[in-house]
Amino acid sequence: MIIKPLIKGLLTFIPGMNSILPKGKTGGTDTAEYCYGVWLKHLTILFSNGINTMPNTIAELGPGDSIGLGLAAMLSGVNNYYALDVVRFSNTTHNLKVFDELVNLFKTRAAARLKPGWPDYDMYLDERYFPSNILTEELLELSLSEERIQLIRNALVNPGSQDEGVSIKYYVPWNNNIIIEKESVDLIVSHSVLEHVVDLESTYQAMSIWLKSKGMMSHQIDLESHGLSEKWNGYRAYSEIFWKMLAGNRPWLINRQPCSVHMELINKYGFKVICHLKNYRTDGIQRSQLSSRWMAISDDDLACSGTFIQAQKL
Secondary structure (H helix, E strand, O other): OOHHHHHHHHHOOOOOHHHOOOOOOOOOOOOHHHHHHHHHHHHHHHHHOOOOOOOOEEEEEOOOOOOHHHHHHHHOOOOEEEEEOOOOOOOHHHHHHHHHHHHHHHHOOOOOOOOOOOOOOHHHOOOOOOOOOOOOHHHHHHHOOHHHHHHHHHHHHOOOOEEOOEEEEEEOOOOOOOOOOOOOEEEEEEEOOOOOOOOHHHHHHHHHHHEEEEEEEEEEEEOOOOOOOOOOOHHHHOOHHHHHHHHOOOOOOOOOOOHHHHHHHHHHOOEEEEEEEEEEOOOOOOHHHOOHHHOOOOHHHHHEEEEEEEEEEO
């Protein structure tokens, strides 16, 4: 199972090969339904934890194949959206298609459920599985008006422009924390992204700089192998030499950092955790199979296959 990713990793050591090798897909963000469900999941759980105001400005780390999550946020009332990625996957033509489909999903109040849906948030939705307590008819009347839809469409076609306080800015690659103005963002979202970030510490530091006081961040982090080992946590059995060959010179893969490292950085950079959920699996490799690097990992980190974290800047 790992032969193909190993060959790809080795090929990236050849100069110029990264630009030739296929980038592949980023995991569902090419569809409007997926982006709609992801945004409404993060939004619904935020409101269930006491947040009661729609953010004005949001930033998304790793939007992937489309900026659909940000477009869904804007159709919910968000005015300004920053999309930050390390490789350009998204393009305007596809984003316009996703946008039109999102408009229809919101107008029909489509079900917001994701499959698989961990963490479960159905209990916060109405009988249609729509967050009508958050996205009220009064709010949607404004956010889905023809004038508003046209403003968002114009911002999508002309990224970086600002018309009546509505803007979209897409930065690829983003590589420093001054790309967004200090203390200007209300909410930062990522979904199955932070497990890929090479420099986690700088990223958490940047998020702390960008967020306003009392600003929020919401992250779902997938700690599984992403197909790089037969067992979901089998990458912790690999020697460091083998891992370097597997990773190659790719701009992103997975960083293998356990849940506890994310929590340490969240605390270090001045956040108060308001929601921390963990998913566990018992069918991974056992402690006796760990490589030397991971011998001291805690039992909790060894079994934690995913985490959902929401935190507020102090």
